[in-house]
Amino acid sequence: MGQSTKKSGPFQFFQFGLIGVGNAAVDIGTLNLLLLLFHTEDGQLLLLYNTISYCLAIANSYFWNANVTFKRTSKGSKYQRIAFIIQGLISLLISNGVFIGLNTLMEYIGVPNWIRYNIAKGFAMFLSFLASFFMVKYAVFKDFGKNNDS
Template identity: 50%
Template structure:
């Protein structure tokens, strides 16, 4: 059990790294094309980049990390969307909250683009942790088989 969990955490970590690349790269492309500090646009950009990363996550996690549990049925897809939505809310709250805190702190004047990336890193860490726990214990949980007597 412990070995399987370690393997899943490692696989999830590698997939998480690819998700991070998709997430950060897409956010930064949007910020480079349309620089902004506006909360509405930042939420939109974060949501777009997060959705791209979550699509990447679903593809890789169903093929590798949770392949022994993945069924790709309607129930699983519904639960995946729920967990992704919860993780997106966490991501957006942390991203906007951290960005706003970094922007108003008086100690170090840091460019907004750097603050946005620091905030994105924090948001990714917390939302991916929640995502892993939700996928392991809700979406791809081990289905109990009933033994007939």
């Protein structure tokens, strides 16, 4: 078994995390740009903005993780693409739930909107990042063995 045969554990999590920093920049940058251009207090629009920003980040995530972090097990198969979309949708639900829930809680206690949007987004990104890592590692780009090339 050569060094390229297996890459896992802390190093893989570190790579995923570095890519996650780029994804976070796309995610929070897009959200803040939308809020700057089309400011709103409406919960449905906030949900839409969060969804748009998250979807851009998840597309960025797929590109980089398939080509870097999970390159050895990424085959671009139909299964992997569908599994990635499913994990993305689950992570989006986590992100939206945390974002809207925490934003609502902080609004109730009087935290100014720009601060609460970004705090809620930060928590949403962190929790969806953790969920995404484990789903991507153990379901999407799972190493099914050398003999399974589909």
